[in-house]
Amino acid sequence: MPSVISITKLAKHYQVPEREAGLKAAAMGLIKRRYKTVKAVDEISFEIQPGEVVGFLGPNGAGKTTTLKMLSGLLHPTSGSTSVLGFEPAKRSHDFLRQITLVMGNRNQLSWDLPALDSFDLQRAIYSIPMDEFKRTRDEFIELLELKELVQKPIRNLSLGERMKMEIVGALLHKPKILFLDEPTLGLDVTMQKRIRTFVAEYNKRYDATVLLTSHYMADVEALCKRVVVIHHGKLLFDGDLSALVEKFSAFKTVGFTINSASVDWSQYGEVISTDGARMVLRVPKEKTSAITTRLLNDLAVEDLTVEAAPIEDVIESVFAVKEEAVE
């Protein structure tokens, strides 16, 4: 199946002026300005198939948003090639823009002073959506996100989570085939995050849409993405299944058990992560997991022993800790 998103050696470099602190340096800067090249995205390549939901991960400043902006046509790449649905995004052809959306968690496109219904009508006009189809889609999304009681209130009177749900409805009314979601759950409470995740999953299923998602909340990634692409300092660190990422980069596992004895030197088994009454959780090196669990069972009267992979947050942290040249 041909990929819907294909990028090859995509790069975006910025020339950023820099100087030392102080008056002398400021004066010198008037005569000769010094620039530094910042490689926000540094020759990354990957492809995404139709209907895939891909997590795009990296720490702040890794180049995720810059990549999304290039893929949605907001930024011209410095070099490399980009193809989205067969279009070159930087040309921003209207046929291309009608088939994509970019949702940024900290950006609003709905009118602040008016009920969302009024802004939705503008979206209809922008994308030339036939009235019947518009009403059907709008009502479908309103129902899915449980917004019926809110669509007649001015946006300014809604909570952050409610506003975000409205923004998502507005961004998807034209039923785009490609969704670029940049931190869509930023700042939302757990319930609201879950609601938005469920909606994105449902949209993906109903419309076979392709989703490229950035999020600092690993729950988003775990719930939605089978595949993840990880970048750091603009370079690609990993591209593959989430489970493979965990397998490859997780150096630890967590071992939980119940024990009544209190006077034990736990350092010989692993690092104590938490204790809750008689319940303990230890972090142990992955390769020693079998040996340590055997020792725990033999040495101590432990019950309800469980072994789990390290939390995805810890895995991602260890990915970023790895030097780029040490990985593929």
Place this chain on the structure above:
Amino acid sequence: MKRYFDYYRATMKLSVLEQLQYPVANYFYMIGMIAEPVIYMVVWSAVARQQGGMVGGYTPGAFAAYYIVWTLVRNMNIVFTPYGWEWRIREGQLSMSLLRPIHPLHGDVAYFAGWKVVVILLWLPLAFILSLIFKPELDPTLLQGVVFFFAIWMAYLIRTMILSLLGMVTFWTTRVSALFELYFAAELILSGRLVPLSLMPDWVQKLAWFFPFRWAFGFPIEALVGNLSTSDLFTGLGMQLAWILFGVISVSLIWKIAIRRFSAVGG
């Protein structure tokens, strides 16, 4: 074409709805705005009386007519400013506009056009009160009225295009306030805003012919309250059209270059 018509209708409607959210604020804004022409009107009327009832062909009643129409034209002149361009680039709002399959300038034109519908409605009672106080001499012909109607909307388009061109300078550098101030100073003198151009020295009047300012401000007022011949009226409309075409072509060309520089830093 139908698509654009629908988009303009929807955007203008949204703009009207937004303005109706704050009718009192809008009214105070307009009342604040008439302070400037009222000062001009009082000063020039006093000068006219001291000069024996007329200065440069303007009686106090003619000045009243000029500056009352001025208030409407001034409101029609309000467009998305270069400061607005700075703001929307810095705050990331331009990014949201660029994601839409329609040029952002259409949004600006449509939004402010909708805003003007509300402004005109709010202006009518103000103009009525000003007329009661200052007793303007205004007796336009039908042709003048028709030309005025088109002229104020074309003035709006001229200023939108010219200020968009200025605004796009922010793609190259973000500190362009000084340039804007220079523009506004030239506009004040060469547009007919400070004083009717016919009262200015001959060389200023000739110079004003070659800049957009007069066609975006003074001409619509002169068309309604002045003694322009039919030929002058149509020449004026032609000049307005020429400036709009110049603006559209220039904006399109510069936009293509400018947008490549867009760094979407604000979001």
